[in-house]
Amino acid sequence: MLGSVLLKGLHDLRRGFAWWSLGLAGLVAMMVSVYPTVRDSPELNRLVEDYPEALKAFIAFGGSVDYVSGPGYLGSELYSFMVPLLFIVCAVGNGAGAIAGEEESGTLDLLLAHPIARRRLAVEKLGAMALQLVGLGTVLWLALVVGSAIVGMGVSAVNLAAATAGAALLALAFGAIAFMVGAATGHRALAIGLATAAAVAAYLVNSLAALVHLLHGPQKFSPFYHYAAADPLRQGFALDHSLVPIAIAVVAAVAGVLLFERRDVA
Numbered sequence: 001m002l003g004s005v006l007l008k009g010l011h012d013l014r015r016g017f018a019w020w021s022l023g024l025a026g027l028v029a030m031m032v033s034v035y036p037t038v039r040d041s042p043e044l045n046r047l048v049e050d051y052p053e054a055l056k057a058f059i060a061f062g063g064s065v066d067y068v069s070g071p072g073y074l075g076s077e078l079y080s081f082m083v084p085l086l087f088i089v090c091a092v093g094n095g096a097g098a099i100a101g102e103e104e105s106g107t108l109d110l111l112l113a114h115p116i117a118r119r120r121l122a123v124e125k126l127g128a129m130a131l132q133l134v135g136l137g138t139v140l141w142l143a144l145v146v147g148s149a150i151v152g153m154g155v156s157a158v159n160l161a162a163a164t165a166g167a168a169l170l171a172l173a174f175g176a177i178a179f180m181v182g183a184a185t186g187h188r189a190l191a192i193g194l195a196t197a198a199a200v201a202a203y204l205v206n207s208l209a210a211l212v213h214l215l216h217g218p219q220k221f222s223p224f225y226h227y228a229a230a231d232p233l234r235q236g237f238a239l240d241h242s243l244v245p246i247a248i249a250v251v252a253a254v255a256g257v258l259l260f261e262r263r264d265v266a
Contacts (some may be wrong), residue, residue, distance in 0.1 A: 003119050005111065009128025012127050017132055020090055021139045027086075028140065031077055032147035047094060069152030071233035074144070074163075079233065082222070083140065083167045089201050091133055091175025096191035098125035099260055100182030110266060121152050122257040129175055129260065137168040155233060162232035166242065170227045173248040174199045180256035184263065223248060 041095035061080035066072025067201035099122065102108040111121060141164045145157045174195050202222040209219035219225050223245040 003115060005124035006127050006131075007257075009098070009125050010131060013128060013132050016090075016094075017135060020086075020136055024086070024140045026142045027082070028076075028143035028147050031074075032144075032151055032153070035070070035073055035151050037152060038073055038095045041068075041200060057208065061231075061233070066084040070148060070155045071159070074148075074153065074155060074160075075233050079163050080168065080228070083164075084170050084227065087133065087167050087171035088174050091171040092178040092192055092195045092199070093130040094132060095126075095178035096120075096188045096195065097173035098129060098179050098182065099185050099256075100191050102187040103186045103265060104188055112265065117208060118261045121256055122260050126176070126179060126253055126256075128190065129179070132174060133168045133171055133175070137164045140164050159233050159236050162230075162235075162237035163239065166227045166230065166232050169242055169245040169249070170223050173223050173245040173252070176249040176252035176256070180259065183256040183260035186263070186265070 008080070010234050061075030067076060099167070099168050102111065112118070141157075141161055144155075144160050144164075148160065149159075177198055178191045178195035180191075182188055182195050185191065203224050205215055206222040206224040207229070209215040209225075226241035226244045230241040232238065
């Protein structure tokens with residue numbers, strides 16, 4: 001297994017992947033089962049119209065809040081908060097543990113004792129984190145495709161894939177930040193804390209921009225803005241909006257690899 005750090009990383013993540021998959025499938029089953037009741041209650045939309053603007057900014061996804069339509073319901077109930085939250089938690093934990101977790105547990109020395117370059121080790125650890133996100137995204141997408149077809153939500157498989165890919169890219173950006181901090185410092189808790197703080201700050205900037213004029217400019221730099229602004233559940237995949245989280249992930253990943261190469265390992 002040590003002949004491939006990527007395979008070792010995937011092997012280490014296998015149990016977590018199984019539990020995350022079960023949790024996502026259960027969440028989708030619960031949300032989809034409720035939709036027929038919501039669909040037959042159009043007064044919910046009239047109720048939402050009276051919500052404070054701040055609350056609507058937090059729960060909207062890709063535009064106005066619409067509980068009756070399939071895209072509106074999935075956007076508000078899953079993709080506006082729950083899916084990105086779960087994906088980010090998973091990615092940040094894995095990114096922080098990729099290098100810092102191995103170092104704190106004392107197993108990094110064993111890995112580096114083999115004829116494996118630090119750069120290769122770091123890149124393959126990142127690859128394992130990214131592949132787990134791809135796997136979780138696939139599980140979520142399959143569950144939603146099946147559930148949507150059963151209850152007639154009217155959301156295409158292509159658009160579901162676009163929304164799920166956007167959530168995975170969003171999580172990858174913050175997972176890469178956690179990896180960078182962990183690779184630079186060797187402290188897993190610090191990596192989790194800083195990456196989580198960055199995610200919370202980006203989320204609040206995007207959500208509060210509708211109320212605070214001064215946040216309109218910074219909002220454009222928030223990956224949460226580009227995640228929701230593309231309205232993927234209705235419009236499909238938007239490459240231009242995907243460039244921001246991709247750029248953040250690439251910059252953080254490259255910085256993490258370079259910093260790890262130059263650091264004395266504890």
